[in-house]
Amino acid sequence: xxxxxxxxxxxxxxxxxxxxxxxxxxxxxxxxxxxxxxxxxxxxxxxxxxxxxxxxxxxxxxxxxxxxxxxxxxxxxxxxxxxxxxxxxxxxxxxxxxxxxxxxxxxxxxxxxxxxxxxxxxxxxxxxxxxxxxxxxxxxxxxxxxxxxxxxxxxxxxxxxxxxxxxxxxxxxxxxxxxxxxxxxxxxxxxxxxxxxxxxxxxxxxxxxxxxxxxxxxxxxxxxxxxxxxxxxxxxxxxxxxxxxxxxxxxxxxxxxxxxxxxxxxxxxxxxxxxxxxxxxxxxxxxxxxxxxxxxxxxxxxxxxxxxxxxxxxxxxxxxxxxxxxxxxxxxxxxxxxxxxxxxxxxxxxxxxxxxxxxxxxxxxxxxxxxxxxxxxxxxxxxxxxxxxxxxxxxxxxxxxxxxxxxxxxxxxx
Numbered sequence: 180x181x182x183x184x185x186x187x188x189x190x191x192x193x194x195x196x197x198x199x200x201x202x203x204x205x206x207x208x209x210x211x212x213x214x215x216x217x218x219x220x221x222x223x224x225x226x227x228x229x230x231x232x233x234x235x236x237x238x239x240x241x242x243x244x245x246x247x248x249x250x251x252x253x254x255x256x257x258x259x260x261x262x263x264x265x266x267x268x269x270x271x272x273x274x275x276x277x278x279x280x281x282x283x284x285x286x287x288x289x290x291x292x293x294x295x296x297x298x299x300x301x302x303x304x305x306x307x308x309x310x311x312x313x314x315x316x317x318x319x320x321x322x323x324x325x326x327x328x329x330x331x332x333x334x335x336x337x338x339x340x341x342x343x344x345x346x347x348x349x350x351x352x353x354x355x356x357x358x359x360x361x362x363x364x365x366x367x368x369x370x371x372x373x374x375x376x377x378x379x380x381x382x383x384x385x386x387x388x389x390x391x392x393x394x395x396x397x398x399x400x401x402x403x404x405x406x407x408x409x410x411x412x413x414x415x416x417x418x419x420x421x422x423x424x425x426x427x428x429x430x431x432x433x434x435x436x437x438x439x440x441x442x443x444x445x446x447x448x449x450x451x452x453x454x455x456x457x458x459x460x461x462x463x464x465x466x467x468x469x470x471x472x473x474x475x476x477x478x479x480x481x482x483x484x485x486x487x488x489x490x491x492x493x494x495x496x497x498x499x500x501x502x503x504x505x506x507x508x509x510x511x512x513x514x515x516x517x518x519x520x521x522x523x524x525x526x527x528x529x530x531x532x533x534x535x536x537x538x539x540x541x542x543x544x545x546x547x548x549x550x551x552x553x554x555x556x557x558x559x560x561x562x563x564x565x566x567x568x569x570x571x572x573x574x575x576x577x578x579x580x581x582x583x584x585x586x587x588x589x590x591x592x593x
Contacts, residue, residue, distance in 0.1 A: 190227025558582030
């Protein structure tokens with residue numbers, strides 16, 4: 180009977196890509212997916228280490244899966260937590276058989292699972308109508324709060340040919356391009372601005388091309404045009420805050436006024452453009468005035484989607500040594516205030532779509548997405564249950580409930 184594996188993935192879409200490639204490697208070595216972790220011979224946990232909450236979730240998941248495994252099964256921890264902490268993690272988790280960063284072979288019985296190449300391992304075809312594709316690994320920026328460059332290294336872009344070959348092999352109708360610093364794709368290869376050409380060539384292969392994680396200073400007019408030309412005018416901008424002084428303490432570019440002007444410019448070019456961003460709350464030195472600036476910014480620009488995260492002091496980062504720590508209780512208050520404001524904005528923007536016709540990609544029974552919703556992180560469009568995954572249909576929005584839409588079918592489908 181073939182040996183079976185269970186692969187648990189935590190963290191961001193970039194980890195989803197790594198897990199897909201790891202699954203392909205395991206299956207090429209003769210293993211098959213298990214129906215449940217307790218049925219597996221090998222349990223692999225692909226962890227996240229971005230902030231303290233993610234690390235805690237990773238540890239809890241590892242311990243739970245270790246307890247649930249069947250006799251004789253092995254547990255391997257990989258991903259960011261393994262890359263960042265390595266031997267320290269192995270010593271702290273005697274329940275685990277192996278802590279292995281990517282690039283390290285993992286032994287199952289007397290055989291070794293092939294070493295992992297984060298960028299160029301082959302992947303199995305997509306199991307959904309959409310798929311993430313990672314175009315680069317690592318990051319060259321030095322944001323004050325982020326430890327990613329310390330364990331993922333400097334940016335390493337894939338060749339355009341490798342990216343396009345992977346896109347073609349997946350068989351997905353929507354490709355979501357991801358990287359730590361997506362708009363800087365190709366710069367390390369001496370090809371600054373190469374993301375523009377890549378977006379156009381991916382769009383020639385699939386129905387939808389979506390980009391996640393754009394650093395605002397890299398959002399050139401050419402890139403805006405390329406994104407809009409794909410028919411998916413969705414802009415996921417890594418803003419982090421709106422206060423200029425606080426952004427400088429974060430070692431980040433920009434301010435609320437610049438961001439607002441850029442968003443207004445894009446909306447003037449493409450009124451149906453959708454915007455997402457994320458913001459850090461309680462960064463050292465954040466004052467009430469900084470917080471009010473962020474509230475004002477959100478009220479002015481009315482983003483479709485926004486996430487808010489409590490600052491986490493990360494070992495080895497610039498911010499870990501800064502003064503002006505914000506009391507946790509005050510951080511919680513600010514998080515609630517920001518979330519309540521944004522929830523109302525999101526609900527209002529969704530309600531504005533009632534009566535409009537939208538093109539929906541059906542992801543599963545009764546659920547799909549228009550260009551305004553990225554997979555897994557935004558709301559969904561509830562669709563008639565007789566539509567099939569992979570269908571692209573034009574629907575009329577008939578209702579809105581918080582982040583989600585209701586839609587009924589029109590005649591046109593493809």
